Structure formats: C-alpha cells, structure tokens
Amino acid sequence: MKKILLGLTAFIGMNAMAETVPGDSLTNVELQNVQVVSTRASKKTPMAFTDVTKDQIKAVNHGQDLPYLLSLTPSITITSDAGNGIGYTSLRVRGTDPSRINITANGMPLNDAESSTVFWVNMGDFASSVQSMQIQRGVGTSTNGSGAFGASLNMQTENISQKPYLGLDLSAGSYYSHKQTLRFSTGILSNSWGFQGRLSNIGSKGYLDRASTKLNSYFLQAGYFGDNTLVKLITWNGVEETYHAWNYTSKYEQSLYGRTYNSCGEYYDADGNTRYYDNQTDNYHQQNYQIIWNQKLGYDLNFHATLQYTKGQGYYEEYKRKRTLFEYDLDPAQTWGVSDLVRQKKMDNDFYGAVASLNFDNHFNLQATLGGGWNKYDGDHFGLVTWVKAPVAALVPNHKYYDNNAKKTDYNVYGKVNYAIVPNLNAYADLQYRHVNIKMAGPTDDIDWKAYSRIVYDVDKSFNYFNPKFGVTYDITPNHKAYASYAIAYKEPTRNNFENNIKGGLEMPRSERLNDLEVGYKYQSTTFSAGANFYWMKYKDQFVLTGELDNIGEAITRNVPKSYRLGVEVEAAWKPVDWFRWDANATWSKNRVKDITVTLTDESVAHLGTQPLAFSPNWIANNIFTFNYKGLTASIQSQYVSQQYMTNTGFKNYQTLDDDGNPTDVSMMLDGHFTTNADLSYRFRLPQLGLKDVTAGVSFYNIFSAKYDNNGWAAPAYTMNNGQVVATGYSDSDQYEAGFAPSAPFHFMAHLSLNF
DSSP states (O other): OOOOTTTTTTTTTTTOOOOOOOHHHHHHHHHHHHHGTOOOOOOOOOOOOEEEHHHHHHHHHHHSSSHHHHTOOOOOOOSSSSSSSSSSEEEETTBBOOOGGGEEEEEOOSTTTOOOOOOOOTTTTTTGGEEEEEEEEOOOOOSSEEEESSSEEEEEEEOSSSEEEEEEEEEGGGGEEEEEEEEEEEOOOOOEEEEEEEEEEEEOOOOTTTTTTEEEEEEEEEEESSSEEEEEEEEEEEEEEEOOOOSOHHHHHHHHOOTTTOOOOEEEEETTTTEOOOTEEEEEEEEEEEEEEEEEESEEEEEEEEEEEEEEEEEEEEEEEEEEGGTTOOOOOOOEEEEEEEEEEEEEEEEEEEEEEEEEEEESSEEEEEEEEEEEEEEEEEEEEEEEEOOTTOOOOEEEEEEEEEEEEEEEEEEEEEEEEEEEEEEEEEEEEEEEEEEEEEEEEEEEETHHHHHEEEEEEEEEEEEEEEEEEEEEEEEEEEEEEEEEEEEEHHHHHHHHHHHTTTOOOOOEEEEEEEEEEEEEEEEEEEEEEEEEEEEEEEEEEEEEEETHHHEEEEEEEEEEEEEEEEEEEEETTTTTTEEEEEOOOOOEEEEEEEETTTEEEEEEEEETTTOOOOOOOOEEEEETTEEEEEEEEEEEOOOSSSSSSOEEEEEEEEETSOEEEEEEEEEEEEEEEEEEEEEEEEGGGGGEEEEEEHHHHHHEEEOOOOEEEOEEEEEETTTTTEEEEEEEEESSSSSEEEEEOOOOEEEEEOOO
C-alpha cells in the first residue's frame, strides 16, 4: 500500500518515500499492511482518491487536529469552533457534512454509532500514530461502519519500526498553543516481537475567548511476527477538556464585543455584572482496543481479522439562565418557577465488534476480496442538575431529570473483484449487503409544551441495503489512463435525525440513497503529472444541513427528496528540478436541492424551487510551492474557498431593523476567503549528542490575516411580502438569526523534532 496516486500529494508538496527494508523486514512490513488491503483503492480502482504517507503527515503535524492536516487535499473544507484548528474541528468533502464521511482505523469503524461523526477532540494527536491515510471521494469502495455519502477516510495505524528509536516532538505558538509528543519503539526483537508507543499532550487557549482545549492521549501496541503471521494488540486513549465555543456569534455581537466574543457560559451576578461560568466545559474519555490478526496463506492469499472494543464516558456542563424548573423535573406542582441552574448531560457507552477479510491476488490479472463485519453500540444518556440558584425542595444531590438508551447493530458482507479483461483494460465490481437496526427508548431532555410532558423515545427501526459498484480502468498508454465507475449507496438516519424529527413533531427520518458517477483521466511523466475527475452525485432523501444548530451546538440535518452534486476536480504536479516542486488542485461544483419548501410565520408552506445546498462552495482551489535544498525545506501553501450559503433557501440575507429602527439586511453567508500559510524547517544531524536527526522549524498560518468565518448557522423566520417570500428576524431589532465561527488571523507554531 505504498503506492501514491500521482498529483494527489499536493498538500505538502513532497515526494512520498517508502521505507526500504530487506528480507524478513520486508515481510514484516507487508504483514502489517494487510488490514487495510480490503478497504483501500489501488491504481486499478476506478475512483478518485488521495494517499497520504507517514512522512507527509509528519511534515504538517504540529498540533492542529487531523482535519487541518488534510485541508489542502482536493474538495475539502474545514471548520474550527475555537478558530485555530485545535479543539472541536471537522472536515467536509464535496460539501457533505462529517456525518456522511465513513472513517475507519485498520478497517474498524470510528464514526460514532449515533451521530455518525468522528469527534477528533476525543482522539488527541492520533495523527502521530498513523502510518498512512487514504481519502476516497464519492461512494468509494465497500467498507465497514456507516455509509459513505461524500467520502471515506481510511487510516492505518503505524507499523512497528524495524529498529529501536526514541523521539520527542515539541511545538509552541500563538494563543498559548503547545504540543508535546514522546515516541518510542523497541524495534523488532529476534525477528518476532516488538513494542511501540506514544504519549502526547496538546493544549491551547484558542482564538475565541475562553475556547481552551486540553488533550492528553497515548497510543500503545505490541506485535508478534511469525514467518506468515502477525498478531497485534493496540490500545489508544484520549482524555479531553474543552471550553464551549459552539454558540457562534452574530455580526451584531461581533461589532459590539469583537471577533473573539464567545457567549458560552455567560451569566449575570447579583449586581447585574456579566460573568462567565468557569466550568462551561465538555469532558470525555475514550479508550480503544484492537486485536489484529494478519495471516499470509500463500503467495497469492492472505487473511485479516480484527476484534475491537471502545469505551466512552463523559459529560458536558452548562450554566443555564432563567430556566423553567418544570423542564428539569424540579417543579412537580407546575407552579412555573424559574431559576438559574447548572446541569450536566452525560454519556456512558460501549462499542464492540469484529471485521474480517480474505484477499486474493494472483499478481497477474485478478484481485478479489471477500469481507464483512459486525458491530454493536449500546449507549446511555442521562442528565443531572447539580445546582439551582433558587431554593428548590425537589433538588437532591445529582438530581436526574432524563435517562434514555440507544442501541445500534450493524453488520455487512461484501465482495470485490478487479479483473484485467485484456492487458490494458481492467474491470471492477464491488457488491455489499448491509443490515442496520436502531433502537431508542426512554425519556429525553425535551418537553412537549403542548402536552406539558417529557418527550419519550420509542424507536425500533431496521434497514437492509444492497450497495453495488461497477467500473473500468483503461491504460491508454504507459503515461495516460482513464477510468469510469457507477455506484449506488444507501445510508441510515442517525440518532440525531430521529431526535430532531421527534422533537419537531415531524415524520420519521428516511434512508438516503446516492447514485454516484465518476469519470476520470490521469497523465504521468517523470517531471509532470495531471488529472481530472468528473462526478455526478444524485441523491434521494439526502440529509442536508439546514443551517440550524441543536441545543448542544450540533448541526441539524433533514431529508430533502431530490438533490444533486455535480463537479470537476483537477490536479497537477510539476517538478522540473530536484529542489523545486509545484502542486495545485481545484474543484468546481454545482450543488443544488430541488423543490425546497419553507414554513411561513402563518404556518402556510411556500415553495422556493431549486436552490443551492448549504455549506457547499462552488470553488475550492489549492496551490503549493515547495523548495528543498540539502536540509532546508520551505513551502508556501494558498487556498481559496468561495462563498457558502448557510441555508438551503437561496437567501443571502434576512431583513431586520437596526438599533435606530431602520430596515437593514443581515448576511446569512460565509464569505469567500483566500488564505496563505508558510512553513520553514531545517533538518540536520548531531551524532556527537546521540541524535540521529533534528528538525527545527516554524509554521505561519494565515500570514495576511484574512478575516473570514469557517462555519456558522442561520435560522430566520420566513414571511410573505407582496407575493414574495422574505427571510426576516423573529422580532424587531433582533439581529441574532445567524451566527458565525471566526477563524484566527495571523498565528504561528514553532516546532522541534528530536530522534535518538
């Protein structure tokens, strides 16, 4: 799996270097790669994908979360609540939100079973323990876990090194950001055993006020290597404490208090002074275990199986102002008392299962895989009230006001075949059956205010999906290649979809279906490579971002009957001399929802026709210049992202009144932005001090201090005015129907890496 899709190494602008190892060492490396063979694309797979190597990851891994390390690969946009890439971050691919991106580690699903999202804040510095990654855009190959509706990210954890080492990575920079990583390995002992690990600490105060992050983590693995057998025990841990920054702020608030204003935790003391609650934090502990068995059964056959268990526990604490005590089961007589209070929302969950695959390769004209997996999630959700400002007789220590449970069972089986019909023409087929069952039961944290009773979950839904994929690859000449593929994929609703629809009194959410056509061309020579990929993604009942946030800051999605994403991805790489390389990629896309409707303030429904999909820019472009001279490396990286709608209605503004009572328009758009980063590093040796190599450098981010927002929300009212639908505020002088997440201006991280 050391093959690099040419031109897609753009984001750091350097050639991938595979580890050169002889004899038994090569066998060890091959054995350690078996677990990703079944779910990764190869040069014969007719789809768009990007391979990212360990060296490429290391070159940009100075403290920011993993989505930021992938930000310059094609068709990706990123978000950061804290504004500087440390803390709660996410990535979108081709405009699809994170819950539609399948993410695996060693073939095991990482997506949260309920939200289908990976919370990178729970996996601090995981990138330091990754051997390689592959991003497949579109449906991609069959994989384990949640359905891929925009992309899949396949990660392989690091191989146990052939030789012992001790390494230390240090970073420090703006906003008190820092990263310390200790790496160590015994190497392969007696050609049979090895132990390797990492200890990490990451912290930052964030660009936004109080948007602090504290991440502690470790990664440990032990492996046994036989002639044809590998057995690994892997465990990694993440403990996080993050101050809330998920409210976002209106442009009006920013004009009063500045771009760094963060309303989370805000309250007023007895004298009416503004205060901020110290423990307005999110706290979570995630522990992962994997047992991996890779077995070579012959020259052309290998087998892989993995058992996994993930334990998650945590809570977030929040100061709530002037809340009705009835909401928290503290007012049984319904006297409608109101008070400030502190609540905790807690989670306690278990996720376990297994995956396996049998892989055949005759090293001539046939590759085939038979695989599948079974996984189960069992999660408890409950809420506690820990303090109430007003005297309340019903309050007892850790008063519990809701308690519900969610279970999800997911199993699948798939078969893949790559067959060379003639020497230059390769056919690909991939068939998957997938079964999902979702159960939800128990009282929720929300009240049905019409019935004055707590909403209760009562969900038991099963889904059965058949996901076929077909394609061809044609090597026109040794330098030219073309491919085409067509895939159909289905995806189940998430717990959040059920929850938000139940709260809103809507019909039960429906499964999504995606028909994905990909057509591409690649050219490769010794100094230049280029490629283009056309995609047409037609959806039925796609869950799209509405622009709204739920009560814990997560983006709300709803089914829309018809929508599509149409685009072209182009990329090129040119290396005319050894010391200079130029990489570039760009995406143009058209993303539309058909027959969109809105509910007006008079409860009638208005039809808006075809409109742009939210958070889906028309243009994304990346440019990277890289210079290497002896031990010195310098790179300049630029990105352009065009404007993005924050609703699916086509409205760029909503109407309200300013402080003087004059009509004014308030933006509901993320403006387009152009940013430039630069990195300088120098690598040298100090053998007299026992150092194999030292790399020192500094990374400069957003060097021209572009003022832009990386994310946001919008939820205006809609009214009919002179026969036209108009987006408005909910009341006069109200300028809080849209919120924005500002990105940091110029900032930097200095970094030092020592290898003994």
